[in-house]
Amino acid sequence: MANRRQLVAVGPIILVLAILPWVVEPYQTVLLSYGLVFAIAALGFNLLLGYTGLLSFGHSAYFGVGAYAAAFAVKYLKIGSMELLLLAGVLASALVAAIFGLVCVRYTRIFFGILTLALSQVIWSLAFKFFWVTGGTDGLRVPTPRLLGVSIGAGQDKMAFLAHRYYYYVLVFFLASVAVMWVIVHSPFGKALQAIRDNETRAEFVGVQVWHYRWVAFLISGVFTGLAGALWVPLNGLTTPDILVWNFSGEIVFMTVMGGFKTFAGPIVGAVVFNYLKTFAVGYTVYWQLFLGVVLVTLVLALPTGIMGMVAQLSQKWKRTPEP
Amino acid sequence: MDTLLIHILNSLLYAAVLFLIAGGLSLIYGVMRIVNLAHGNLYAFGAFVAAWTVGLLVGGATPTPLLYLVLLAGPLGAAALGAVLEPTLLRPLYQRPEEYQLLITFGLLSILEDLIRLIWGPYPLSVSSLYEGMGSLNFGESIYPTYNLAVIVVGGLAAAGLWAFIYRTQFGIVLRATSQNMRMAQAMGVNVNRVYVQAFTLGCFMAGLGGAIVVPQQGAVLGMGVDALILAFVVVVIGGLGSLEGALVGALMVGVVRELGITFFPEVELAVLYLMAAVVLLIRPAGLFGRA
Numbered sequence: 017m018a019n020r021r022q023l024v025a026v027g028p029i030i031l032v033l034a035i036l037p038w039v040v041e042p043y044q045t046v047l048l049s050y051g052l053v054f055a056i057a058a059l060g061f062n063l064l065l066g067y068t069g070l071l072s073f074g075h076s077a078y079f080g081v082g083a084y085a086a087a088f089a090v091k092y093l094k095i096g097s098m099e100l101l102l103l104a105g106v107l108a109s110a111l112v113a114a115i116f117g118l119v120c121v122r123y124t125r126i127f128f129g130i131l132t133l134a135l136s137q138v139i140w141s142l143a144f145k146f147f148w149v150t151g152g153t154d155g156l157r158v159p160t161p162r163l164l165g166v167s168i169g170a171g172q173d174k175m176a177f178l179a180h181r182y183y184y185y186v187l188v189f190f191l192a193s194v195a196v197m198w199v200i201v202h203s204p205f206g207k208a209l210q211a212i213r214d215n216e217t218r219a220e221f222v223g224v225q226v227w228h229y230r231w232v233a234f235l236i237s238g239v240f241t242g243l244a245g246a247l248w249v250p251l252n253g254l255t256t257p258d259i260l261v262w263n264f265s266g267e268i269v270f271m272t273v274m275g276g277f278k279t280f281a282g283p284i285v286g287a288v289v290f291n292y293l294k295t296f297a298v299g300y301t302v303y304w305q306l307f308l309g310v311v312l313v314t315l316v317l318a319l320p321t322g323i324m325g326m327v328a329q330l331s332q333k334w335k336r337t338p339e340p
Numbered sequence: 341m342d343t344l345l346i347h348i349l350n351s352l353l354y355a356a357v358l359f360l361i362a363g364g365l366s367l368i369y370g371v372m373r374i375v376n377l378a379h380g381n382l383y384a385f386g387a388f389v390a391a392w393t394v395g396l397l398v399g400g401a402t403p404t405p406l407l408y409l410v411l412l413a414g415p416l417g418a419a420a421l422g423a424v425l426e427p428t429l430l431r432p433l434y435q436r437p438e439e440y441q442l443l444i445t446f447g448l449l450s451i452l453e454d455l456i457r458l459i460w461g462p463y464p465l466s467v468s469s470l471y472e473g474m475g476s477l478n479f480g481e482s483i484y485p486t487y488n489l490a491v492i493v494v495g496g497l498a499a500a501g502l503w504a505f506i507y508r509t510q511f512g513i514v515l516r517a518t519s520q521n522m523r524m525a526q527a528m529g530v531n532v533n534r535v536y537v538q539a540f541t542l543g544c545f546m547a548g549l550g551g552a553i554v555v556p557q558q559g560a561v562l563g564m565g566v567d568a569l570i571l572a573f574v575v576v577v578i579g580g581l582g583s584l585e586g587a588l589v590g591a592l593m594v595g596v597v598r599e600l601g602i603t604f605f606p607e608v609e610l611a612v613l614y615l616m617a618a619v620v621l622l623i624r625p626a627g628l629f630g631r632a
Contacts, residue, residue, distance in 0.1 A: 071439045119622060126375055126438060130577055131621050134614045137570060141610035263566070266446050273443060303458055309450030316444045317432060 042179030051288035052190040058283035060240025066277040069213030074136030078238040080260035082245025087156035098161040109242020117234035140260035155256030276322025355595030356495020360550030362575035363587040364543035370582030371539040377445040380569025381452035386548025387560040390414030391465035418548025426540040466559035577617040580630025
């Protein structure tokens with residue numbers, strides 16, 4: 017009955033998230049928006065790692081494709097509606113994930129990881145080299161879009177817009193993504209993925225079409241990450257090839273492992289915490305990579321189940337009630 | 341005709357350096373089944389150590405020919421670092437799923453990247469006097485730096501030496517036995533922990549050697565490790581993870597394609613390399629020389 021307990025905890029969390037822009041500094045709200053956007057990406061990523069048992073080292077590709085598709089739509093089609101930008105991001109990332117997925121899902125373990133990495137680098141090198149299309153390392157600027165047809169008023173503060181209207185916009189998409197992912201992993205499809213993760217051969221025996229299921233999981237995973245990329249662009253105001261480099265894929269992996277990839281909420285918690293941690297580290301020292309690296313190494317050695325795994329262990333210890 | 345020769349020499353130059361990096365990566369994977377994401381940073385570490393050591397001695401009383409030998413400080417430094425890293429960070433993880441090994445080497449990559457910046461600062465180190473000191477050779481109308489030829493020779497010697505080491509020595513037999521079947525080797529009395537640390541150290545030595553020999557030509561710059569890692573990946577994926585012949589053939593292929601790419605289609609040079617790796621994986625998942 018862990019599920020019901022989790023559902024009870026969700027109400028207060030949503031309430032806190034909803035009133036936050038009225039009680040904290042705009043900067044904090046914007047920072048949290050970044051965290052929520054990354055949480056959508058990590059949630060999508062974990063459908064592969066946590067539920068299907070496939071470690072992708074190339075998810076920056078789908079995030080970046082989502083972001084660049086939105087930026088292209090602004091630059092070349094002069095689209096200003098956020099909904100259409102999201103549509104562009106989702107469609108583009110779905111297309112790329114569908115094609116890459118066809119190639120990748122035939123492999124598992126280390127080969128899957130390297131193949132996803134290599135393919136994501138193809139996208140990166142194209143964005144990097146075709147600078148007359150993508151702006152190269154300068155990237156593409158994305159101005160403040162219209163939300164539901166309403167544009168930001170002339171002379172209105174962009175920070176205020178991001179901290180209020182855009183925050184709620186992101187929050188709605190975040191909550192919807194969580195709900196959809198929850199349904200997916202608890203559906204027969206989600207159970208089939210877990211069967212594939214635990215024992216591919218047996219899953220095949222009971223009639224699961226392994227490659228087909230993996231491909232669909234890959235596609236869904238890519239779309240979630242692409243949606244996150246498209247939501248991220250107006251927040252950042254700019255997209256550069258940096259989000260396509262495989263180091264960013266590594267950060268998505270890092271978030272998920274830090275939160276705990278064996279739990280549903282792990283990637284969400286990990287993404288938000290990682291975003292704070294990275295912002296703090298970047299502001300505090302130029303050697304933030306060193307800091308994050310030490311955190312990651314410590315986590316892997318000492319706390320492999322992540323934050324949520326630790327929480328689960330602690331709460332069991334306190335209750336002293338063995339799991340039925 | 342001269343330009344063709346120059347292109348061939350340039351391809352061999354890339355291939356020589358790539359073989360040293362990718363060969364080390366492949367050796368480590370072959371023996372320990374670990375894909376070391378920090379391998380490129382060990383290459384960078386070797387480059388920085390070599391540049392720094394030579395920089396201390398250059399202009400001093402040390403005769404110039406000796407300075408080329410001092411470059412060896414790079415591979416020795418990288419090997420020493422490897423000898424420390426394997427027992428402390430990697431050994432605790434052999435019993436865990438391989439995801440954790442990828443993660444810890446990713447963490448190590450971040451740490452080494454900044455550690456290099458912390459030790460040597462953000463500016464490139466260069467020892468171009470060693471590069472210029474060798475002069476250049478004339479091929480008809482074209483001239484070619486002698487140092488580049490030396491790099492090709494070192495790459496060739498390293499490949500031959502490694503082959504002899506692995507196929508002609510007692511240690512090579514133990515190494516191959518361990519990579520074939522770790523438990524069986526252990527049952528036959530092989531000290532697997534020792535073999536692992538030796539293999540890892542040897543792999544790091546090769547990466548460091550690669551770093552040290554490019555230093556006179558390119559200098560030691562931040563970020564060189566990550567770039568090299570991705571290219572080394574392409575090489576081992578094409579050649580087959582864990583196969584030294586594969587690393588050699590892969591390095592030659594990547595060397596040629598890169599040279600052609602830089603000359604004729606610079607925009608898609610990198611994309612073509614990654615696609616090449618992806619295509620090889622599709623046709624032969626284990627790579628051209630891999631066993632799986």
